[in-house]
Amino acid sequence: xxxxxxxxxxxxxxxxxxxxxxxxxxxxxxxxxxxxxxxxxxxxxxxxxxxxxxxxxxxxxxxxxxxxxxxxxxxxxxxxxxxxxxxxxxxxxxxxxxxxxxxxxxxxxxxxxxxxxxxxxxxxxxxxxxxxxxxxxxxxxxxxxxxxxxxxxxxxxxxxxxxxxxxxxxxxxxxxxxxxxxxxxxxxxxxxxxxxxxxxxxxxxxxxxxxxxxxxxxxxxxxxxxxxxxxxxxxxxxxxxxxxxxxxx
Ligand SMILES: [Zn+2]
Numbered sequence: 001x002x003x004x005x006x007x008x009x010x011x012x013x014x015x016x017x018x019x020x021x022x023x024x025x026x027x028x029x030x031x032x033x034x035x036x037x038x039x040x041x042x043x044x045x046x047x048x049x050x051x052x053x054x055x056x057x058x059x060x061x062x063x064x065x066x067x068x069x070x071x072x073x074x075x076x077x078x079x080x081x082x083x084x085x086x087x088x089x090x091x092x093x094x095x096x097x098x099x100x101x102x103x104x105x106x107x108x109x110x111x112x113x114x115x116x117x118x119x120x121x122x123x124x125x126x127x128x129x130x131x132x133x134x135x136x137x138x139x140x141x142x143x144x145x146x147x148x149x150x151x152x153x154x155x156x157x158x159x160x161x162x163x164x165x166x167x168x169x170x171x172x173x174x175x176x177x178x179x180x181x182x183x184x185x186x187x188x189x190x191x192x193x194x195x196x197x198x199x200x201x202x203x204x205x206x207x208x209x210x211x212x213x214x215x216x217x218x219x220x221x222x223x224x225x226x227x228x229x230x231x232x233x234x235x236x237x238x239x240x241x242x243x244x245x246x247x248x249x
Pocket of ligand 1: 030033034036061062065066067068069
């Protein structure tokens with residue numbers, strides 16, 4: 001026999017339901033609810049409250065009182081439903097944690113650039129990006145041309161008469177022209193004319209003074225120019241053009 005102080009067992013409560021189902025839910029009408037336990041006891045039964053002692057459970061009453069049995073089965077259904085919702089919620093939490101974890105590992109792997117399938121897929125667009133970012137452009141050759149020793153002629157009326165000639169390589173150039181003494185800082189116009197007088201390059205540049213010498217830096221692309229004689233003409237701010245003979249070689 002079961003002792004009155006034993007905890008509620010699942011088997012016992014199943015027996016209650018089974019017993020009740022044997023009889024009709026309406027076989028034991030009890031309109032006055034004579035001897036009925038209170039609702040909290042029925043609820044404790046339905047929710048399998050472990051604090052409930054066997055002696056507290058009015059099993060014999062519930063199975064022989066239709067109103068109590070109906071209330072018990074209703075509470076029991078709610079208990080099962082609530083438990084199911086709790087299980088579902090717990091499952092969703094587990095799923096969410098798993099999803100976040102997988103995403104984290106996935107991003108971590110991608111960020112680390114470790115060999116993986118995703119990296120293989122990413123490798124394809126990279127060459128295209130590389131060509132966009134690094135067009136085949138050769139950095140200009142930097143050189144300094146000192147024009148201080150030149151005594152340029154004024155205007156277009158005569159060729160350079162100094163006997164000096166500027167020699168420029170047939171390349172893309174970034175030339176820093178050191179200008180003759182007396183030339184002020186400001187905006188300079190720089191032109192390169194070929195032997196027929198056609199302007200092949202024209203730049204504006206700001207002359208800046210360093211240690212009393214004004215210089216202008218201009219990019220001149222001579223990579224596609226023909227070799228031979230050219231004329232460099234420079235117009236200081238507010239002054240007329242100065243001419244310097246150039247040989248591209
Ligand atoms: Zn009852």
